[in-house]
Amino acid sequence: MRLNILCIGDIVGRPGRRILADKLKSVIDEHSVDCVIANAENAAGGSGLTPQIYDKLLRYGVNIITLGDHAFRKRDIIETLDTADNIARPANLSDYAAGKGIALYKTSKGPTVGVxxxxxxxxxxPADCPYNAADKWITKLQQQAEIIVVEMHAEATSEKVAMGYHVDGRVGCCFGTHTHIPTADETILPKGTAYITDVGMTGAHDSVLGRKTQSVLKAFRTQMPVPFEIATGDVRMNAVLVTIDSHTHHAERIERIRVDTATEDVTGYDSDDGRPEYFNAF
Structure with missing residues (x-):
């Protein structure tokens, strides 16, 4: 059985959420998507996630929510991390950290997707070795899910490429997040794993990584604390669509998906964002 998995890059603030609210369900219908995975660590005010936004992302059509280095930036998401099965923070954090490193979603076709x-x-x-963590958790996920997807949230492209080859043949897809810049290296690795170094960002692209350009330039030029407000122009959704065979557990194709919106958000925030992250926070 073939399943279509949509992996959405880092959602940044209200503009990123808005394009999902407006466009995601039509993308799901157009591409017959069976499972939507989205990184939401920047969804609330540009840094972190709130329970209100978590609930709305699920209503928009997201099935599994992932987080990275900003996982705990909003303290009121901790209870959700501890109780929900469809949200995950990095597995190679401390064993005592809130939440789990894996998330599960049972598709309408039957097979379960594990992330x-x-x-x-x-x-x-600092974090524990991601390669050792991959070995440990992939073995566990093989008992729980027919399709396994790995998200590597990292700065260095070399670390991401190395992870792709490390898990090749053991998972259906390995995709990178964190830099907010989409790469053009989507491929199926020799043993059958779909791979891309970075999916990119879902948010305002007339910006520096989703923040207002002038404020970021001021911070770089003065080396002083500067508010990094959410930008609002040229909002896009960046994602990859991966087709995976649930019997072989391997990918058959990977395709970059970009969705633009013609409207410009008048504000980067709303009441769901909580307290914005004001100073130098990507």
Missing amino acids: LVLIGRLFMK
């Missing part, structure tokens, strides 16, 4: 989230260590805060 493992890992975080890189180059140019990032």
Whole structure:
């Protein structure tokens, strides 16, 4: 049985949420998508996730929500992390951290999709070895899911490429997030795993990684704390569509998907964002 999995890049603030509200269900229908995975660690005010936004993303059509280095930026998401099966933070964090490193979703066709989230260590805060964590959790997921997807949330492209080859043949897809810049290296690796180094960002692209350009330039030029407000122009959704065979567990195709919106958001925030992350926070 073939399943279509849509993997959506980092959702940044209200503009990123708005394009999902407006466009995601039509993308699901157009491409016969069976499972939607979305990184939402920047969905609330540009950093973190709130329970209200978590609920809305599910209503928009997202099935599995992933988080990265900003997983715990909003404290009121902790209870959801501990109780929900469809949200995951990086598995190679401390064993005592809130939440889980895997998420599960049973598709309407029957097969279960399991997602493992890992975080890189180059140019990032300390974490356990992502490659050892991959070995541990893939073995466990093989008992729970017919299709396994790995998200590598990392800064360095070398770490992501290495992870792709490390899990090749053991998972259906390995996709990268975190840099907000889509790469053009989508491929199926020699043993059958679909791979891309970075899916990109879902948010305002007339920006620096989703933030207002002038504020980021001011921070770089002055080296002073500067508010990084959410930008609103040229909103796009970046994603990859992967077709995976649930019997072989391997990918048959991977395709980049980009959806643009003709409207411009008048504000980067609303009441669901909570307290915005004001200073120098990507």
